[in-house]
Amino acid sequence: MSEMDEIIREFLVESAEGLDQLDRNLVALEQRPGDAELLAGIFRCIHTIKGTSGFLGFGKLESVTHVGESLLSDLRDGKKALTPEITSALLQLVDAVRSILSAVEATGTDGEQTFPELIALLTRLQQGEAAPTTEPVGATAGAAPAGDPPEARGSAASDSNIRVDVALLDKLMNLVGELVLARNQILQFSTSQADAAFVATTQRLNLITTELQEGVMKTRMQPIGGVWAKFPRVVRDLALACRKQVRIEMEGEETELDKTIIEAIKDPLTHIVRNAMDHGFELPADRVSRGKPAEGRLSLRAYHEGGQVNIEISDDGAGINAERVKAKAIQKGIVTADQAARMGERELALLVFAPGFSTAEQVSNISGRGVGMDVVRTNVEKIGGSVDIQSVAGQGTTLKIKIPLTLAIIPALTVTTAGDRFAIPQVSLLELVRLEGAEATRELEMVHGAPVYRLRDRLLPLVNLAHALNLQTAFLAPDGPPTDAVNIVVLQADAHSFGLVVDEINDTEEIVVKPLGKQLKGIAAYAGATIMGDGRVALILDVLGLAQRAGVIAEHRDRPHGETGASAPAVAVERQMLLLFRLGDGRRMAIPLSQVARLEEFPRASVEWAGGHPTVQYRDRLLPLIHLAERLGDAPAGGAPDLLRVVVYSHEGRDVGLVVENIVDIVEETLTVHRRRHPGVVQGTAVIQGKVTDLLDVRALIDGAEDLLFVGTGGPFVAVGA
């Protein structure tokens, strides 16, 4: 009995592989109808399934494959020419076989379905116009000799390949991880040993372990072509369904990725391809009228670059319609009309990744199945990758996905804080900054306890790792400037960068990522743990989670395992860092710290006038000044001060100085925003530190002062209470 199960299982595995091949071959056959070898391969595959199903007693499977085989036999013998109708029928046959096989897998029998229509269709196609030479028994018998030699070829290939359970490979990978660890410990120990034989053996152990590690990692690598293989069929079927003509081109199918990553990108890739078919390509007539060939081109490209794999999916379709995206985004409440009006083409294109966005007018059965591009992005980011989109109206769209080669082993920077070591994934790392003694005192500015650093003219919010993790450390005491050298790890989280202050920066090394147990999963600051060379455990920091925790970026994207959403009130609530300042009449205002380039003070005497507007010479440029109090219609309090306090706002290389009465504080706040019905320069109002504070929309302010500036369009305002 168990031997029988074994045979059935093998049959299922083999047939599944054969069917995937069939899909590809049938589509290829449509392109090259004369390819006898291709046709012979297709025939052989169906023939083998038919033969085995007869032997195993799966009568329904046998009868379905039988009629298909007869049709294929006629095609092979040249009695019939391939038509799209025949191809479609044969593809349906592949689907029918698949569904019977899954019934076999689930129940052990070949199920209830008998596919009478499909059998009738295949029979009709076979008998069609051609001479009725059908004699099923004869066809089968005639086919048998043709099937033999290739099968012999197949078994030759199987001599050099065996199937291995993935669980076994995972176990090997774990064991190798342990071996690497033991090796590292022995290496450390051997440095204190004088025994030449021992040292030599250790060296040898070292080399073998490294090679073994590489070898085992290779066993888990699979070519991306495995995922792509189904796309020619998907594209063909969708092209027929949407009455479009599309040719698919693939490049770099042999590019290898870890199996877990392959699994993770399967669905996002399929979604992107479906999306391109549905929205990207125009109808053939439209294409011709625009001077493009009737047949569209969908190209998939994969290649290695800098330890990562890049996947590009490009179409030469209509490109993203910026106006439609804009209208949709406003309609869905993702952005306001004001914000949308200020967005460039590129930013508009990126809106397709916003949660809840879908431009499909109707939910079609092709895309628009409730999973949008935001899910694509989420899934890719979950495995440490990133997605970018580029679109040229009328010329097409390119999606670029960057993903790591493997999840199991990643390069990471190790740092020490308060005596503990932490690993930071290299992908989030931008640069390292070390400030010594006097430099540290000069360049680090403390605004009411919140440290900021001027990194190339930008104010970089600093997060002390020890504070963020509630650890005790002497560094960056909240009430004074730092005294010793300061190490800053500049990190990228979403669209924001921030500096992580740590006690020591150690080394970059490859680490083996291990998940954390259930008791610790809810802590967003960690992405996992790893074992260091000395055998001790170190935590891996989750840069995004840490940034959210420290309030550097808003917590608008809820992490799936986060517990934060449970008790969130219905009003818009976000946590972010804000710069608070006061105007002459005591009015308090705030802007997101991420928009602040610098804080400066200018003597009143240095103010000059350019075109009737106050301006100062600043870093070899002219910095136009806006007196906020005047602009907002408030009377300046008392006499003009001798020293102007200026918040330098910078965007796209153009700066503007906002003259304020004084800087109050930098706060990290959870905001409850009371929005204005007609948001103007003041976007909304919130209670910060117990006081009513207006949230300034600097972009709106600048837009109202275009005579003074050259600034027109640009990036979105960091959404407050989106």
Added chain:
Amino acid sequence: MATERQFCTFHLGDLFLGISVVQVQEVIRGQQMTRVPLAGRGVRGLINLRGQIVTAVDLRERLGLPPLADGRVPMNVVVRTEDGAVSLLVDDIGDVLETTANQYEPVPETLAPAARALIQGVYKLPGRLLLVLDTAKALELDVVSAAH
């Protein structure tokens, strides 16, 4: 139906506790511990169990007992759970004991509330009482940091 059960026993302060031997993967001496900032108070840290990273749960904290005296290193009782292995930190390990169903009693009301919630029942052994630890409850920790 077998009424005999085998328990892996251990000490925590004055308490004599046990868990079913089938749950226990292994018992190991004190390991180098990596603390986890922001973790709930019940989590002592992470240990490296031959390449596997295991969370160590402080049973003293869970049972409302004071911390172990300075210099004394706890033992790790590594138990299997659906979510992988977890280590329970105990003062000392005892013998494996066999019990019979007629020795079983429900939890006495006099037990401190913190402990009572984690104890399933009591076996009256000759000369002493064996408290049966509910491992699932002992491992139900507040996910979010107590410090926030």
